[in-house]
Structure formats: C-alpha cells, structure tokens
Amino acid sequence: MNRSRNISGIVLCVIVTITWVSYHLLTPGCGKKYEPPPLRWYFNVLNNSIATDYYQQHTTTEFAELLNLTRWPDLSLKELKFTDSTSPKETQYHIINKRDLYKVGETLDVLITTKDHMGRLKTYGGDFFQTKLHSSKKKAGVPGQVKDYGNGSYLATFLLPWSGEAQVNIRLIHSSEAIAVLKDKRDKYPEKVYFNGYFESLGVSEVTECNLKISGKNVCEFNDPAAGEIWQCVRPKTLPCDSWRYHSMGGYRQVTNSLENSFLSGSVTDHNIPSSEPPVNIVQSNSSLTSKLPVCKTNLEPSLPSGYYYEDQWTSLVCLGQHFSKPDDARACLRGRDIYMFGDSTLRQWFEYLEQFIPSLGRIDLHLNYQSGPLLAVDPDYGIVMRWRAHGLPLRTTKTAQISQIGGGPYTVVVITLWAHFTNYPLAVYLQRLVRVCKAVESLSTRSPQTTVLFKSANTGYKTVYGSDWLSLQLDILMRAAFKGMAVTVLDAWDMTSCHYLPDGIHPGPPVIRNEVDLMLSYICPK
Numbered sequence: 001m002n003r004s005r006n007i008s009g010i011v012l013c014v015i016v017t018i019t020w021v022s023y024h025l026l027t028p029g030c031g032k033k034y035e036p037p038p039l040r041w042y043f044n045v046l047n048n049s050i051a052t053d054y055y056q057q058h059t060t061t062e063f064a065e066l067l068n069l070t071r072w073p074d075l076s077l078k079e080l081k082f083t084d085s086t087s088p089k090e091t092q093y094h095i096i097n098k099r100d101l102y103k104v105g106e107t108l109d110v111l112i113t114t115k116d117h118m119g120r121l122k123t124y125g126g127d128f129f130q131t132k133l134h135s136s137k138k139k140a141g142v143p144g145q146v147k148d149y150g151n152g153s154y155l156a157t158f159l160l161p162w163s164g165e166a167q168v169n170i171r172l173i174h175s176s177e178a179i180a181v182l183k184d185k186r187d188k189y190p191e192k193v194y195f196n197g198y199f200e201s202l203g204v205s206e207v208t209e210c211n212l213k214i215s216g217k218n219v220c221e222f223n224d225p226a227a228g229e230i231w232q233c234v235r236p237k238t239l240p241c242d243s244w245r246y247h248s249m250g251g252y253r254q255v256t257n258s259l260e261n262s263f264l265s266g267s268v269t270d271h272n273i274p275s276s277e278p279p280v281n282i283v284q285s286n287s288s289l290t291s292k293l294p295v296c297k298t299n300l301e302p303s304l305p306s307g308y309y310y311e312d313q314w315t316s317l318v319c320l321g322q323h324f325s326k327p328d329d330a331r332a333c334l335r336g337r338d339i340y341m342f343g344d345s346t347l348r349q350w351f352e353y354l355e356q357f358i359p360s361l362g363r364i365d366l367h368l369n370y371q372s373g374p375l376l377a378v379d380p381d382y383g384i385v386m387r388w389r390a391h392g393l394p395l396r397t398t399k400t401a402q403i404s405q406i407g408g409g410p411y412t413v414v415v416i417t418l419w420a421h422f423t424n425y426p427l428a429v430y431l432q433r434l435v436r437v438c439k440a441v442e443s444l445s446t447r448s449p450q451t452t453v454l455f456k457s458a459n460t461g462y463k464t465v466y467g468s469d470w471l472s473l474q475l476d477i478l479m480r481a482a483f484k485g486m487a488v489t490v491l492d493a494w495d496m497t498s499c500h501y502l503p504d505g506i507h508p509g510p511p512v513i514r515n516e517v518d519l520m521l522s523y524i525c526p527k
C-alpha cells in the first residue's frame with residue numbers, strides 16, 4: 001500500500017475487532033445507563049428465561065425496557081397438540097373494504113384469520129407472518145406491517161408505492177406454537193450449537209468442545225480482556241490451556257422432541273397462505289412518496305416500510321437513496337475512504353460485491369482463513385482501502401486461527417453487523433455484546449465525528465430452532481432500540497430481503513446485495 005497514512009496514533013480508529021475497539025475506546029455512558037453483568041451470570045440459571053431473571057436481579061430500567069420490546073405472547077408448551085396449532089393451509093385472508101382502483105401512496109388493509117389443522121378458528125395470537133405486496137412482471141415488492149389482535153386475527157397493512165398491478169402475499173413463517181418452542185430452546189439450551197477448540201503443542205493435538213459457557217465440565221477459560229467476554233473450552237486431557245490454536249464450528253445438538261419437531265417441520269414452516277384474492281389495481285397519483293425525503297445521513301426517522309422494489313431497484317423511503325450502476329460511480333464515492341466491515345458472512349457479501357464491481361479494487365492475499373478474515377482489498381490510485389473481518393466468538397466457521405489486530409487510518413467508514421451467530425443464545429448474551437459495541441461506537445464518534453458508522457440489520461433467511469427469522473427479528477428489535485438516537489445509521493436489510501422475489505436465504509442473491517450496497521454508498525456519499 002503506497003499510501004501515506006498516519007499510523008502513529010493509537011487511535012487507529014480501525015476497529016480491528018468489535019471487541020478490540022470496545023476495550024480501547026470504552027467509556028461509560030452510551031447515552032444510557034446499561035451496565036451489563038459478567039457473561040458468566042447469564043448461564044447460572046439454565047432452567048428458565050435467563051432474560052427474565054436478569055430483570056429481577058440486576059436490572060436498570062432501561063435494560064428492562066429494551067428486553068420488554070421483544071415480548072411475544074406466551075404459550076405453555078405442555079398443553080400443545082399439533083392439530084391445535086396454526087395451519088397455513090386452513091388459514092385465510094381477505095382484503096378489507098376492497099375497491100376497484102387504488103392510488104399510489106394509499107394503503108391496503110388485509111385481515112388474516114388463522115385456523116388450526118382441524119379448520120377451527122384460532123383464538124389467540126403470536127403467529128409469525130411475513131407479508132408483501134408484489135408484482136413479478138414489474139419486479140416490484142414492498143413489505144407489509146402486521147398487527148396481532150391477540151384473538152387469532154391479524155391485520156396486515158401495505159403501502160401502495162407503484163402504479164399497475166400488485167398481488168398480496170402472506171407467508172406463515174412459524175405458528176405461535178413453533179415460536180413457543182423457539183423461545184424455550186433459545187433460553188434453555190444455549191449450548192445447542194457448539195464449537196471446537198484445537199489445542200496443539202510439540203506435535204501433540206487435541207480437539208475439545210467450546211462455547212461461551214460449558215456447563216458441568218472442567219474447562220479452560222479464555223478471558224478476552226479486550227471484550228470482557230469469556231470463551232470456554234473443555235480442558236484437554238494432556239495439553240495446557242494456552243496451547244489453544246484454532247477455533248471452528250462443532251455441531252448442532254438435538255434439543256427438540258417429536259412433538260416440538262412437528263411444529264417446526266417443513267410442512268408448516270414458511271408456507272404461503274392460499275387465497276383467491278385477485279391482484280389490486282393501482283393508478284398514479286400526484287403525490288410523490290420521495291419528493292420530501294432528506295438526503296441520507298444519521299439519525300433519520302425510520303420509515304415503515306423502509307422502502308420498496310420497482311424494476312429490481314430499491315427505493316428508500318427513509319432518505320434519497322442513489323443507485324451506483326457504473327463501477328466508476330461507486331469508485332468515485334469511495335475515493336480516499338478506509339472502510340472497515342465487521343460482522344458475518346452477510347456483510348462479507350458486500351465486500352465481495354464491491355471487490356467484483358470495481359475492477360481497480362484488488363484483493364491483497366493475507367493467507368488467512370476466508371471465513372473469518374481479515375480480507376483486504378485496495379485501490380491504490382484512488383486510495384481506497386476496504387477490509388472485512390468476522391466479529392468475535394461465537395462464530396460458526398471452518399477452522400480458523402485467532403487473529404490479532406490490523407492497523408489503519410483515522411477517516412473511516414465503519415460497517416458492522418452482528419446477529420446471525422447469536423440467534424441460538426438467550427437475548428441477554430446479545431444485549432451484552434450489543435452494549436459493548438454501542439459504547440465503542442459512541443466513543444468512536446466522539447473522537448472522530450466524521451466517521452460514518454453504519455449498522456447492517458439482520459436479514460431474513462433462517463427457519464430452524466438454531467436460527468430463525470423470528471429469533472433474528474428479536475435481536476434486530478434490540479439492536480434498533482439500542483442505537484436509537486446515536487450517530488449510527490441502521491441499514492434496513494430486513495425489509496430488503498423479506499419482500500424480494502428471490503427465495504429467502506441467509507445469503508441473499510445478487511440483486512439484493514447490489515441494492516444493499518447502493519444504500520450503504522448513499523449514506524457514504526449523500527446527495
């Protein structure tokens with residue numbers, strides 16, 4: 001890199017890992033008074049909702065209010081029968097006060113009436129739907145907002161953003177019964193996803209199980225002073241703890257019985273609700289949805305929905321988004337920027353997109369594990385430096401070394417995402433990590449207010465007990481609430497994935513990634 005850079009300062013705003021930054025930049029505050037307890041604490045009680053316990057023993061009201069945002073109707077698992085659960089085949093919906101013609105900018109209301117497998121009306125809420133209005137001809141889509149009446153009925157509301165035809169689509173992702181299983185397993189079995197630790201010394205090697213906490217075993221405890229986080233591995237038989245060299249995904253434990261599996265089975269998960277409703281017709285109106293939007297910057301009011309697709313282009317309803325259809329436009333936007341991406345593989349997709357899109361942005365091979373990084377790409381002529389690396393453990397990855405820090409410069413774009421590897425733990429685990437990130441970011445923006453800090457939201461895709469859209473959504477709610485009022489922009493990948501015509505997947509397809517990256521660039525180079 002023949003680029004003159006001021007590496008002298010320790011500031012190196014470069015967040016090497018989220019955890020690294022937390023350590024170096026940590027200051028009390030974060031706008032709020034969150035005081036996370038030691039991680040150890042969360043696992044003391046494995047028999048009930050750890051988050052609930054957390055309230056009672058340690059809570060500050062702010063913390064409790066955050067967790068309260070994730071409340072979902074409670075069901076007692078003991079009383080459940082499969083035939084009583086919500087059936088995607090029997091459930092129906094219809095458009096309320098249907099008209100022949102609608103105008104752009106109006107809304108459409110749809111009432112969903114849930115039924116069980118015997119065709120009986122359900123009398124309680126808690127089902128998890130994803131809804132969209134779409135047109136395959138126009139490659140258009142917009143997500144709907146769902147209100148749970150708590151009596152078996154749900155109201156889905158759609159904005160009508162384009163003229164022409166639009167078809168309602170309602171998907172039952174999980175029944176309320178399945179949600180009860182997800183919630184129970186999330187809180188009771190934090191070790192359902194486990195990891196391997198590789199210990200090596202003088203030609204001897206051993207592999208043991210690792211996690212945030214290993215219960216009931218003699219362990220090696222790795223205290224990350226940087227993060228205040230603890231990582232534990234079962235103590236190897238012969239080797240010392242400090243011979244720990246590598247980390248990898250271990251496996252998934254079966255934590256559900258056959259009844260619970262039936263609630264989560266493919267025959268009832270992620271199914272369209274059948275309907276005979278024909279498409280609605282929408283005509284142009286004089287009202288423009290985007291004429292009054294501000295340029296993209298931090299602290300903008302969120303919008304529901306956050307945007308819509310038309311001809312496969314995402315139009316943000318939060319701010320004036322741009323499309324960078326030519327590599328030169330994206331390159332010009334990124335000129336002189338140091339971009340630090342920290343997160344998971346869904347953020348790595350952004351790195352990969354830009355690397356492929358901008359020919360002059362070339363990869364420097366650091367000979368490190370691709371799944372954890374760091375990955376580095378530079379455009380020497382334009383002074384663009386772009387990095388991606390995985391967030392700290394837990395991380396479901398192939399064998400990877402624990403990596404130390406890298407350096408960088410003070411004028412930066414920091415892009416973070418943090419969720420997919422936390423879905424299987426109690427919410428409090430995520431909260432704790434989030435609070436640390438939040439404090440680090442706050443401190444970073446105090447030191448270096450020009451820094452653009454972007455947080456990519458969760459996207460849809462998972463549908464199992466180890467990771468599910470519902471579990472992701474819960475984390476996302478916490479993330480959005482924690483960053484509210486801070487100089488952090490949340491990029492809404494959720495809406496962008498939930499209403500696209502491509503099938504849901506944890507790694508969204510190329511048109512979605514292009515639109516996500518365009519939105520990111522819109523914030524980096526507002527116009």
Ligand SMILES: *[C@@H]1O[C@H](CO)[C@@H](O)[C@H](O)[C@H]1NC(C)=O
Binds near residue numbers: 045047053
């Ligand atoms: C579950 O946890 C509570 C404390 O929250 C404790 O009083 C109770 O004995 C525990 N039950 C079992 C079965 O471990």
Ligand SMILES: *[C@@H]1O[C@H](CO)[C@@H](O)[C@H](O)[C@H]1NC(C)=O
Binds near residue numbers: 064065068
């Ligand atoms: C949680 O939310 C409910 C409903 O919004 C409210 O009634 C309750 O007081 C809240 N609890 C806490 C601890 O904030």
Ligand SMILES: *[C@@H]1O[C@H](CO)[C@@H](O)[C@H](O)[C@H]1NC(C)=O
Binds near residue numbers: 152153
């Ligand atoms: C549930 O409540 C809503 C709103 O009060 C109402 O419109 C709907 O008809 C109710 N559904 C049933 C099945 O009673």
Ligand SMILES: *[C@@H]1O[C@H](CO)[C@@H](O)[C@H](O)[C@H]1NC(C)=O
Binds near residue numbers: 285286
């Ligand atoms: C839109 O505005 C034009 C004049 O500016 C007017 O003639 C037309 O009737 C308006 N259309 C609607 C649907 O309001």
